[in-house]
Amino acid sequence: MPTDAAAKGVKLERYASGSALLLRRVASGKFVAASSHLLFRATVLATLALVFLFAFHYPSLLSRSFSLVSADASSSSSGSSRHTSHRSLLMSSASAASVYGGEKWEKEIRRSAKPRRDGGISVLVTGAAGFVGSHCSLALRARGDGVLGLDNFNAYYDPALKRGRQRLLSDRGVVVLDADINDALLLEKLFEAVPFTHVLHLAAQAGVRYAMEAPLTYVASNVAGLVTVFETAAKHADPQPAIVWASSSSVYGLNTEAPFSEEHRTDRPASLYAATKKAGEAIAHSYNHIYGLSITGLRFFTVYGPWGRPDMAYFSFARSIVAGDPITLYAEARRDFTYIDDVVKGCVGALDTAGRSTGSARTGKKSGPAPLRVYNLGNTSPVPVTRMVAILEKLLGRKANKRVVTMPSNGDVPFTHANVSHAAHDFGYRPTTSLDAGLRHFVDWFVDYYKLDTKIAKVATRATDKKPATKKKAPAMSASS
């Protein structure tokens, strides 16, 4: 039996060990509290760092509007530098709606968008300083339609060329605003200020192979941008306009049936570019279905001509031939090269036959089904890329320094060939320009625009004189396109 002292000792020991335990617990509690503070601070810091990184890389998901300036200060820049600059150029910015506004500005945009003929249409053209956009804007203006342009003047290729096109438009009274299609606030403002009958949506991230270098720019422009245009047109325009937009022949992807018809499979895109255009066609379906927007998608087939895109093969090859630089040709590649004037006629035909939207921005409801259409706009005669280079050599009077290789796995497809019977039936689309004639027009412009030496200019002029083109000589952008 334990004595009292012994019992006290045991109690004290227990007390002491209990206190020690308590003290340990208190101490460890403090430690836990201290460490959880630290942990909390570390978590907050890490979260802030992540938010910062996220905002830096994906500004579009955090802010309502952002401007996307894609890479490629010059078309000759190397792939890696383009890629680096793509990341650093993805940046948030204020909506252009805070820059544009006021009575004077509204008057100016209404004037630009106002038709000058009876029955004329009023068109918002996105990508108006782009190749197809500028030609279409001029053609619409020339026949007395109202045109207001929008362009973000990004640096995917030389912005000076885009500014040159803007000047041509401005000379004919067409205003082109510096703004991004993801700028919902500005689009809302435009739709509320101007009763556009149509939107010709041509702004996009173009280029098949560049999608491997800068994939997110394609998502931002061709998916998010397209949604912003549909969304604002559906919910802020009253009445809703009809929308005609640029899809691409690339949606046919790995389709092997030829010529490509709108009924053929388009579920096997070969590039991310093609996938974003195909996504656009699916998005168009949903906006037509829910909001009653009249939507027409145009599948363009390798469009070329004066004031063209320097990133495209015919243009960059012409530059290399003149500079004596080597060009790489994909041996088996064939394209249904389509001349710009033919494409412009197709765009205008599509606008004229679009049919009305049936939804209401006020009620959010549609009164019935609205048109949903898709058309090929091609030339119907594919030409090997090697032949395209031979024509350029003749027109420029110089031999190309060619390196012929097998087509690499870069998203390219070996050939394209359009069946245009639907466009022919519905709006009389009939391409009339051969590649020889079209490239002659291009070279005339090219020599003039870049002020090339007189020897090349002479060869180009002789070639033009010898064989009159199927159309009028067109060194500059033709307003009658």
Ligand SMILES: O=C(O)[C@H]1O[C@H](OP(=O)(O)OP(=O)(O)OC[C@H]2O[C@@H](n3ccc(=O)[nH]c3=O)[C@H](O)[C@@H]2O)[C@H](O)[C@@H](O)[C@@H]1O
């Ligand atoms: O039809 C379309 O949908 C697409 O047409 C063009 O795409 P692509 O046909 O690839 O036009 P280019 O980049 O000018 O190439 C033309 C041809 O030259 C070939 N090529 C290109 C580059 C090169 O270095 N070597 C070469 O042989 C390509 O394989 C292709 O057959 C446009 O760039 C796209 O924006 C458009 O959507």
